[in-house]
Amino acid sequence: MNWKPTWPIALMFAFWWASCTENAPSSPPKTAETADTSAVAAPVDPFGQGLALLENNCFSCHNPQPDAQPMIAPSWPEIKAAYTQEGQADFASFSRQLTSFLHQPDSTNVLLTEAVAQYGPMPVVQYSDAQVQAIATYLFKSKLEAPDWFTKVYPMDKAVYLTGTDDLEPLELGLYIAMKTKGVLGKNLLGAIQSRGTEHAVSFCSERAYPLTDSMAGALKATVRRVSDRNRNPLNAADAVQLDYLQRTRARLAAGEPTPPEVRETEGGHVGFYPIVTNQMCLQCHGKVGTDISEATQARLSELYPEDKAVGYGENELRGIWVVEMAARSN
DSSP states (O other): OOOOOHHHHHHHHHHTTSOOOOOOOOSOOOEEEEOOGGGSSOOSSHHHHHHHHIIIIITTTSOOSTTOSSOOSOOHHHHHHHHHTTTTSOHHHHHHHHHHHHHSOSTTTOSOHHHHHHHOOOOOOOOOHHHHHHHHHHHHHSOTTSTTIIIIIHHHHHHHHOOOSTTOOHHHHHHHHHHHHHHHHHHHHHHHHHHHOHHHHHHHHHHHHHHHHHHHHHHTTEEEEEEBSSOSSGGGBOOHHHHHHHHHHHHHHHTTOOOOOEEEEOSSEEEEEEEEEOOGGGHHHHSOBTTTBOHHHHHHHHHHOTTOOOOOOOTTOEEEEEEEEEEOOOO
């Protein structure tokens, strides 16, 4: 995990918030609860937890399929080989180095220097130590380097450890739905970028992000939206309840405090709020005009979104939230 591509991932983050037409929000929430995301949507077994985290957060960039094209991040065998020194390191050393890099993915911690030169640096990810430990457990113990890992081992691991969502609490279920939707949007966006470039990706998101989100929402039996108090599309403006969560979360982020998701009870079930925070690469579409955002990109954004408020951001700022509405489950 020594890098992520500079421009594809930036756009993947940036366009999660693009111009999707959204359905009306659900009934006003009644109660709320928060939780540390280190305990969210992951099996208790660290091996299975690591697989779940990789599946929902990492595989959209680090493709698990051998010889996948185009490659936008290093393969898992490459990552494992670098962090185990071709099998010579023990688990404690492997986990320590991986944790250090994921919490501070800069030149002082890079092992895959050629990958950084090819794809660009990886942004900071908001994983807890427990989550990184779980990821390290799966990477170290699974036979990623085996020729048949993708065709035989990986499907078996998924069958054993990723057994569905029936036992997930609403907070966990909402995060699972948001991450699954994010993965689908990200993969389709990256395909658009690779095929026709950045400006095409802006157009692609304006036309396809909502249909893709709606399709995922139907498959996952939920309503999924992205909203913000500085929205790109007027239809993505946050309502009063969402604004309250955005303001509280922004204050926590500015104070250096954790920014947990939140779930509230509604008349028909639950609604969850899940924050998205900017990194350096997001600024290519949400940063400062004339500095971070290219002239061509800004021209296309202005054409598609004449009321755009989603610029002027810096790093580590709250861009908006996923809003996931889940119907009550029948007993």
